[in-house]
Amino acid sequence: xxxxxxxxxxxxxxxxxxxxxxxxxxxxxxxxxxxxxxxxxxxxxxxxxxxxxxxxxxxxxxxxxxxxxxxxxxxxxxxxxxxxxxxxxxxxxxxxxxxxxxxxxxxxxxxxxxxxxxxxxxxxxxxxxxxxxxxxxxxxxxxxxxxxxxxxxxxxxxxxxxxxxxxxxxxxxxxxxxxxxxxxxxxxxxxxxxxxxxxxxxxxxxxxxxxxxxxxxxxxxxxxxxxxxxxxxxxxxxxxxxxxxxxxxxxxxxxxxxxxxxxxxxxxxxxxxxxxxxxxxxxxxxxxxxxxxxxxxxxxxxxxxxxxxxxxxxxxxxxxxxxxxxxxxxxxxxxxxxxxxxxxxxxxxxxxxxxxxxxxxxxxxxxxxxxxxxxxxxxxxxxxxxxxxxxxxxxxxxxxxxxxxxxxxxxxxxxxxxxxxxxxxxxxxxxxxxxxxxxxxxxxxxxxxxxxxxxxxxxxxxxxxxxxxxxxxxxxxxxxxxxxxxxxxxxxxxxxxxxxxxxxxxxxxxxxxxxxxxxxxxxxxxxxxxxxxxxxxxxxxxxxxxxxxxxxxxxxxxxxxxxxxxxxxxxxxxxxxxxxxxxxxxxxxxxxxxxxxxxxxxxxxxxxxxxxxxxxxxxxxxxxxxxxxxxxxxxxxxxxxxxxxxxxxxxxxxxxxxxxxxxxxxxxxxxxxxxxxxxxxxxxxxxxxxxxxxxxxxxxxxxxxxxxxx
Numbered sequence: 001x002x003x004x005x006x007x008x009x010x011x012x013x014x015x016x017x018x019x020x021x022x023x024x025x026x027x028x029x030x031x032x033x034x035x036x037x038x039x040x041x042x043x044x045x046x047x048x049x050x051x052x053x054x055x056x057x058x059x060x061x062x063x064x065x066x067x068x069x070x071x072x073x074x075x076x077x078x079x080x081x082x083x084x085x086x087x088x089x090x091x092x093x094x095x096x097x098x099x100x101x102x103x104x105x106x107x108x109x110x111x112x113x114x115x116x117x118x119x120x121x122x123x124x125x126x127x128x129x130x131x132x133x134x135x136x137x138x139x140x141x142x143x144x145x146x147x148x149x150x151x152x153x154x155x156x157x158x159x160x161x162x163x164x165x166x167x168x169x170x171x172x173x174x175x176x177x178x179x180x181x182x183x184x185x186x187x188x189x190x191x192x193x194x195x196x197x198x199x200x201x202x203x204x205x206x207x208x209x210x211x212x213x214x215x216x217x218x219x220x221x222x223x224x225x226x227x228x229x230x231x232x233x234x235x236x237x238x239x240x241x242x243x244x245x246x247x248x249x250x251x252x253x254x255x256x257x258x259x260x261x262x263x264x265x266x267x268x269x270x271x272x273x274x275x276x277x278x279x280x281x282x283x284x285x286x287x288x289x290x291x292x293x294x295x296x297x298x299x300x301x302x303x304x305x306x307x308x309x310x311x312x313x314x315x316x317x318x319x320x321x322x323x324x325x326x327x328x329x330x331x332x333x334x335x336x337x338x339x340x341x342x343x344x345x346x347x348x349x350x351x352x353x354x355x356x357x358x359x360x361x362x363x364x365x366x367x368x369x370x371x372x373x374x375x376x377x378x379x380x381x382x383x384x385x386x387x388x389x390x391x392x393x394x395x396x397x398x399x400x401x402x403x404x405x406x407x408x409x410x411x412x413x414x415x416x417x418x419x420x421x422x423x424x425x426x427x428x429x430x431x432x433x434x435x436x437x438x439x440x441x442x443x444x445x446x447x448x449x450x451x452x453x454x455x456x457x458x459x460x461x462x463x464x465x466x467x468x469x470x471x472x473x474x475x476x477x478x479x480x481x482x483x484x485x486x487x488x489x490x491x492x493x494x495x496x497x498x499x500x501x502x503x504x505x506x507x508x509x510x511x512x513x514x515x516x517x518x519x520x521x522x523x524x525x526x527x528x529x530x531x532x533x534x535x536x537x538x539x540x541x542x543x544x545x546x547x548x549x550x551x552x553x554x555x556x557x558x559x560x561x562x563x564x565x566x567x568x569x570x571x572x573x574x575x576x577x578x579x580x581x582x583x584x585x586x587x588x589x590x591x592x593x594x595x596x597x598x599x600x601x602x603x604x605x606x607x608x609x610x611x612x613x614x615x616x617x618x619x620x621x622x623x624x625x626x627x628x629x630x631x632x633x634x635x636x637x638x639x640x641x642x643x644x645x646x647x648x649x650x651x652x653x654x655x656x657x658x659x660x661x662x663x664x665x666x667x668x669x670x671x672x673x674x675x676x677x678x679x680x681x682x683x684x685x686x687x688x689x690x691x692x693x694x695x696x697x698x699x700x701x702x703x704x705x706x707x708x709x710x
Contacts, residue, residue: 005124005126005136005137006122006123006124006188006189006192006194007122007123007124007137007138007139007141007186007187007188007189008121008122008123008186008187008188008189008192009041009121009143009145009184009186009187010184010187011035012035012119012121012122012189013187013188013189013190014190014191015035015119015120015121015191016119016191017118017119017120017191018117018118018119019118020110020117020118020405021082021394021405021407034119035106035108035119035121036106036108037106037107037108037109037117037160038106038107038108038149038150038151038160039105039106039108039121039145040103040104040105040145040146040148040149040285041103041104041105041106041143041144041145041146042101042102042103042104042143042144042146042170042173043100043101043102043103043104043123043141043142043143043186044099044100044101044102044141044142044143044173044174044178044180044183045099045100045125045137045140045141045142046097046098046099046100046140047097047098047100047127047135048096048097048135049092049094049095049096049097049098049127049129049134049135050094050095050129050134051094051095052094052095052129053091053092053093053094053129054091054092054093054094054127054128054129054134055089055090055091055092055127055128055129056068056073056089056090056091056092056100056125056126056127057087057088057089057124057125057126057127057128058073058076058077058087058088058089058090058102058124058125059076059077059085059086059087059088059123059124059125059194059196060076060077060102060104060122060123060124061085061106061120061121061122061123061194062105062106062107062114062116062121063075063076063077063104063105063107063114064076064077064102064103064104064105064123065102065103065285066090066100066101066102066103067100067101067102067174068090068092068098068099068100068101069098069099069175069176070099070101070174070175070176073090074088074090074203074204074206075203075204075206076088076199076203076204076347077199077347078199078201078347078348078383079113079114079115079347079348079403079404080115080387080403081115081387081390081391081402081403082115082403082405083193083194083195084194084195084196084197084390085124085194085195085196085197086196086197086198086199086200087124087196087197087198087199088199088203089198092127094129098176099175099176100125100137100141101173101174101175102123102125103146103174103285104121104123105285105286106121107159107160109153109157109158109159109160110157110405110406111156111157111158111356111357111358111404111405111406112156112158112356112357112358112359112401112404112405112406113158113159113357113358113404114403114404115403115404115405116405117405118405120191120192122189122192122194123137123186124137124194124196125137137186138186139185139186139187139188140185141185141186142180142183142184142185142186143183143184143185143186144170144173144180144183144184146168146169146170147165147168148164148165148166148168148169148283149162149163149164149165149285150163150165151163151271154266154267154268154269155265155266155267155354155355155356155357156266156355156356158267158354158355158356158357159286159288159357160286161268161269161270161271162271162284162285162286163271163272163273163274164271164272164273164274164282164283164284165274166273166274166275166276166280166281166282167241167242167274167275167276169276169283171276171281200379200382200383200386201314201347201379201380201383202314202315202377202379202380203315204312204313204314204315204346204347205312205313205314205315205316206231206310206311206312207310207311208234208308208309208310208311209225209226209229209231209308209309209310209311210308211223211224211225211226211293211307211308211309212224212225212226213226217258217294217296218299219296219297219298219299220245220246220294220295220296220297220298220299221294221295221298221304221307222258222259222292222293222294223292223293223294223295223307224291224292225290225291225292225293225309226291226624227291227339227624227625228251228289228290228291228339228340228343228624228625228640228641229289229290229291229309229311229343230287230288230289230311230312230313230343230346230353230641231287231288231309231310231311231312232284232285232286232287232288232309232310232312233247233249233282233284233293233307233308233309233310234281234282234284234306234307234308234309234310235273235281235282235295235304235306235307235308236279236280236281236282236304236305236306236307237273237275237279237280237282237302237303237304237305238278238279238280238302238303238305239275239280239301239302239303240275240277240301240302241275241276241277242274242275243274243275243297243300243301243302244272244273244274244275244297245272245273245274245275245295245296245297245298245302246270246271246272246273246294246295246296246297247270247271247272247273247282247293247294247295247296248261248269248270248271248293248294248296249261249269249270249271249288249290249292249293250263250269250290250291250292251263251264251289251290251291251292251640251641252291252292252622252632252640253292258294259292259293259294261294263354263355263640264632264637264638264639264640265352265354265355265628265637265638265639265640266355266637267288267354267355269288269290275302279305281306287312287346287353288353288354289343289352289353289354289640289641291624293307293309295307312346313342313343313345313346314342314345314346314347314371314375314380315375315377316341316342316345316371316374316375317375318338318342320374320375320376320685320686320687320692320709321338321373321374321375321376321649321685321686321687322684322685323335323652323683323684324681324682324683324684325679325681325682325683325684326681327608327679327681327682328608328610328616329608329616329619330607330608330652332619333607333608333615333616333619333648333652334648334649334652336615336618336619336623336624336625336626337370337615337626337645337646337647337648337649338370338374338646338649339624339625340625340626340641340642340643340645340646341367341370341371341374341643341646341649342374343625343641343643344367344641344642344643344646345367345371345380345643348380348383348384348387348403349363349364349367349368349371349380349384349643350643351363351639351642351643351644352628352639352641352642352643353641354639354641355637355639358401358404358406359384359387359401359402359403359404360400360401360410360413360644361388361398361399361400361401361402361410361413361414361416361417361420362400362410362412362413362416362467362585362644363585363643363644364384364420365413365416365419365420365423366585366588366643366644366646366647366650367643367644367646368380368381368384368420368423369423369647369649369650370643370646370647370649370650372423372427373649373650373653373686373687374649375687376686376687376688376689376690376709378424378427378428381420381423381424382424382433384420385420385421385424385437387402387403388402388417388420389437389440390402390403392440392443394407395407395409395463396443396444396446396447397409397411397414397443397444397447397448397463397464398413398414398417398440398444400413400414400464400465408464408465409463409464409465410464410465410467411448411461411463411464411465411466411467411487411495411498412465412466412467412468412494412495412498413467414444414447414448414464415444415448415495415498415499415501415502416498416501416502417440417441417444417502418441418502418505418506418508418509419505421433421434421437421441421505421509422505422508422509425512425663426661426662426663427661427688427689428663429663429668431512431513434509434512434513435513438509438513438515441506441509442506444502445502445503445506447463448461448499448502453491453527455523455526455527455530455531456520456523456524456526456527457491457496457499457524457527457528457531458491458495458496458499459489459490459491460487460489460490460491461487461495462487465482465484465487466482466487466492466494466495467482468482468494468552468586469552469582469583469585469586470583470585471583471629471634471635471636473634473635474581474582474583474629474634475550475552475582476550476551476552476580476581476582477548477550478494478542478548478550478552478553479541479542479543479546479548479550480492480493480542480543480546490543490544490545491531491543491544492542492543492544493532493540493541493542493543493552493553494552494553494556496524496528496531496532497528497540497553497556497557497560497562498556499524500521500524500525500528500557500560500562501556501559501560503520503521503524504521504560504561507519507520507521525562528540528557528562529562529564531544532544532553533564533567534547534549537549537570538564538566538567538569538570539553539554539567539570539571539574540553540554540557540562540563540567541553549574551574551575551580551581551582551586551590552582552586554571554574554593555575555582555586555587555589555590555593556586556589556593557593558571558590558592558593558594558596558597559589559590559592559593559596561596563593563597568597568599571593571594571597572594572597572599572602575590575594575602575606576602576605576606578611581613581630583629583630584615584626584627584628584629584630584642584644584645584647585644585645585647587606587647588647588651590606591603591606591607591647591651591655592651592655594606595651595654595655600655600656600674601676603651603655603656604656604676607648607651607652607656612630612631613630614630615630615645615648617630617631618630618631618645623640625640625641625642626641626642626643626644626645626646627639627640627641627642627645628640628642628644628645652684653684653686655674656673656674656675657673657675657682657684657695657702658670658671658672658673658674658675658695658702659671659684659686659688659693659695660672661688667706668688668689669688669693671695671704673695673702675697675702677700678700679697680697680698680699680700681697682695682696682697682702683695683696683697684696687709690708690709691706691707691708691709692706692707692708692709693705693706694706694707
């Protein structure tokens with residue numbers, strides 16, 4: 001379904017969409033279309049429907065919020081790859097005339113959020129009954145360009161701040177009886193050539209959250225919503241026309257106990273709200289990540305009459321996946337990671353819901369594993385996989401972020417792509433999906449094979465970042481020049497350990513799909529040991545010419561099975577040595593390596609370590625969602641909600657409780673608990689293939705029960 005039926009506003013009728021995609025580091029102005037940014041448009045349409053159950057299919061570029069007869073329907077669509085657009089469906093009872101109200105938005109910024117800034121702004125809506133179209137959005141639908149919003153961009157040009165002027169807002173516009181006489185009429189978007197398809201993921205959950213605590217402050221009120229949230233503020237206030245309130249949002253309080261609205265992560269969440277006459281309602285559109293809100297300006301007459309948060313995220317029933325274990329704050333760690341994943345799973349796996357709002361491939365490897373355990377669903381994972389596969393048109397080894405207009409490449413992340421496919425297979429057993437995706441895996445392999453030496457190792461991998469870890473101060477002194485955005489000449493450890501891991505995962509896919517095996521990983525394994533193994537330390541070195549054995553040079557070999565048995569003790573000591581540290585992202589793979597070696601006691605010690613380099617330090621610093629790094633001051637622009645640090649969720653479920661997905665088993669999983677014998681206060685429940693799996697430690701033994709989900 002391409003192009004047909006898309007409508008836009010008059011000034012957009014003859015816009016010629018521009019190519020705004022650019023590689024990281026390219027300088028110069030991005031080609032524009034002359035169209036405005038931060039555009040809010042209100043649309044109304046009246047439609048007479050036949051009797052019976054009908055379905056409304058709805059899409060927009062960039063985004064919409066929708067109401068039917070004044071009742072909220074939903075929002076969307078989820079971001080898609082360039083030239084493609086998803087539609088969502090809503091059930092509507094027919095036999096009447098209905099009013100559809102849409103708040104459309106064109107952001108116009110080139111970033112990691114949407115494919116915006118290209119001049120494409122349009123809406124598509126159609127009603128169906130029994131699969132046949134009975135009505136659609138057309139030139140009878142009216143629109144109004146709304147001037148109630150203003151503000152500068154914040155984050156990494158992630159969003160516009162929303163200074164809201166209630167005097168310019170047509171209150172009640174979404175209701176049936178509203179008089180839209182004088183509004184302009186939509187016109188066909190003749191340039192529209194979208195490939196339209198059903199949204200493959202569940203619609204966002206949206207719920208009202210009241211403040212857990214509120215207190216008076218000079219000139220206003222401070223509200224604490226209990227934990228990190230992602231959403232918008234709803235408020236109503238009574239005052240004089242022109243009264244101005246100041247809204248400040250933050251993830252933490254400063255030393256004076258006030259909201260730190262200049263966030264560590266480069267977002268500055270301070271906005272204004274100008275009241276109209278009588279009671280005014282705040283209508284925020286785009287979401288923020290925050291816990292605290294200050295409303296200032298109440299000292300001179302305005303009265304705040306309503307205030308709550310509309311929270312949003314991918315649907316996650318908090319009662320499906322739960323852990324009870326008070327030891328060493330394990331339960332608190334689990335809950336913190338769970339909330340980070342909840343906040344970061346929107347219409348994609350976001351690296352953070354504040355600064356970037358982008359879906360990064362490497363982050364998604366960990367976040368997806370956690371999210372599937374927490375929800376029992378794989379639709380968001382499959383969308384993620386297809387988002388990245390679509391980038392093969394721009395980069396055979398895939399882009400690091402998708403969808404979005406920034407063509408960034410991170411070699412480490414590309415080599416981890418098969419892990420996403422194997423997570424899907426682990427939880428579904430679906431080989432058909434693997435078969436669909438395998439040609440992309442072959443393309444990644446061919447791209448990296450261009451850097452192979454005769455012995456099979458990679459050198460001078462220069463098409464993108466060689467990340468190793470981020471930020472640089474968490475690389476444990478890694479002895480190789482990692483310039484950005486491309487790396488210097490030479491052969492170094494991490495990219496080759498990941499290359500070996502990629503080949504091992506590719507060979508597993510070949511076995512599952514009954515394809516010929518090349519055995520390439522064995523050749524790379526031999527060369528890797530010869531080039532990087534240091535017998536004196538019984539560890540791997542950072543590069544061919546280095547004697548430095550960093551944590552990073554050893555954690556991926558341990559994870560993928562490269563570490564010789566004679567080096568397992570040295571690896572365990574290295575992980576536990578004071579001052580030897582990596583960030584939360586590679587720590588996930590480091591602990592997987594310990595599990596592979598059967599060192600579960602040490603895995604637990606590191607999972608619950610109480611120094612400054614662990615999840616408990618985040619808790620000590622007040623986290624309710626995982627930080628980007630182990631502590632707030634470990635990075636110059638630390639994100640305080642970063643799901644890539646949520647890897648404790650699958651580690652606890654799979655490596656401690658021992659519930660391991662295995663499609664070859666009749667149950668779909670193996671049960672191999674590794675809980676300490678004296679943990680008689682451990683209980684875990686997880687959703688898995690339509691069932692609830694429960695692990696409890698009873699009388700010094702782990703017991704398993706499985707029951708259907710209601």
